[in-house]
Amino acid sequence: MPILRLVLERIAYAFIVITAVLVLNFILVRLAPGDPAEVIAGESGGITEEILAAIRRDYGLDLPLHEQLWIYLGNAVQGDLGYSFYFNSPVVELVVSRMGPTILLILAATVIALFIGTALGVLASRNPEGLFSNFLTVASLIGYSAPAFWTGLMLIILFAFVVPLFPVAGLYDVTLSVGYFGRALDIAHHLVLPAFTLAIIYIAQYSRLARASMLEVLGSDYIRTARAKGVAERVVFFKHALRNAILPIITITGLHFGNLLSGAVLVEAVFNWPGLGTLAFDSLLRRDYTTILALLFFSALMVIVANLATDFCYRLADPRIKGKRG
């Protein structure tokens, strides 16, 4: 069956890309100025000669480069990407333990951006020269131009001093002793500001895209046909036009996953959201290179998975492509 072959092909390709990311990490450590052992140890202080000697031995740093690479890849296959001397933990455990909050943040931001962005764009497309449409064009430019970490700080000021509706830091309130459901509600409450901050840029982009896409679809022949047939305007608009206009937005949403991860690093640092971003911030402060490189690896992995998922979602949403390579 061709679909099975396609899936296998995609997965095989994903593995090649993952290996390439590992090779990139390996090259970067060797290219960095200074002794690779010291780079691997990081600048966390308290690094003794014994530790450096142990690193040299474990990584085979006296061996020729290709053997070093082989050792590195061998360790990686066994789930060992190194040890963080600052956090005192294997980096894989460290990164995996922080992935949950980041994924939650990114998914929440994506849902917010998709709903609000599409709704605004569709609303604007009903009257493309109208007041609301022009307002949206200006608003999206503003949303697109404001740095997310700054918007976040501004929201913190607003919600801490002016209207204390939402908590401005952390994942949940540690002082609250509530049940499972209460904790989930508390997390959702804490999620509002960071997720919205992260979503702003995408709300701006998706609203523009939805507007343009709707206008294009509404001008097409099959919409004219539907109208000529006497299909109710509401049905034409929502059922015929919206369904098709939404396809480019799905594509672009999938492509944005990497950007969302980048944005999450900044937004998490602002809101003390305990995910990969705060981990990145802390390890950058300590020049903990092993952790930073593991972060690069895992974020690439997450992008690859997100790309595969989007690809299959798109196939489900659009029956016109079946087994075609995009």
Add this chain to the structure above:
Amino acid sequence: MADRPAGAEIPVATAESPAREAWRMFLRNRSAILGLVLLAAIILVSLFGPPLYGVDPFKIRGAPFTPPGVDPNVPLGTDHVGRDILAGMIGGGRATLAVGASAALMTVAIGLLVGAMAGYYGGLVDEILMRITEFFQVLPSLILAMVLVALFTPSLYMIAIAIGVASWQSTARLARAEFLRLKELEYVKAGRTIGATDRRLIWVVILPNALPPLIVSATLIVGVAILFEAGLSFLGLGDPNIMSWGLMIGSSREYIFDSWWSATFPGAAIFLSVLSVSLIGDGLNDALNPKLRER
């Protein structure tokens, strides 16, 4: 993105040159002019402000956390160590704008080179270059740039290079698409028939015709690069000896409850810079792709 609809390549006989006509269209666009004026003002202040104001942005000039409008010596107040916010505003633009511009140049240079080669030569070259592009698209650009700056020395050059290396992919795709389309046109074939070299065909014959969408995307990339530089400085990855708007926000992040002003003003400066570039980019898009305006 700035794809030109099919049929846009048909030459139209006009008395004016296309560039001149585009410029005239651009000047009629009020928001684009607003962007241009705004950007010019920001550049002028950054260039001539520091010598005119004459205050070192790192110097302590008043009590810490002085609110704006209290001490006439520091009109925009001071940060948590008593440094003059206004001096930072005036002096902090240089690093941001210089890195933003050179990073954008870097991005466009890498993207154009890869895209032009892939689109022009096609075949195996295209396949290899596009695989490399796809590989880089998997790496989240800010995280890759972070790694590069952290591993190598955090100088302004390194930051610009890191941003370029992390974000050239979309330019490469755009350039490739343009070259793929243009290389099949008759005037390119004619050039090849009379014996023009590949180098001449790529840079002299095709490139000028591929420029309009690339110019628009390059403008928008300047905005992205400014945001990028600000983000890296915010994370403490900038050059610590050079004041920048991102650095100001990053260092006052923890004190946001004590002094709202020390993060608000530099952020507004970043916002206005990016906004001005976006307005210009939108204006160029309308001017260079007249077909799009029919929508």
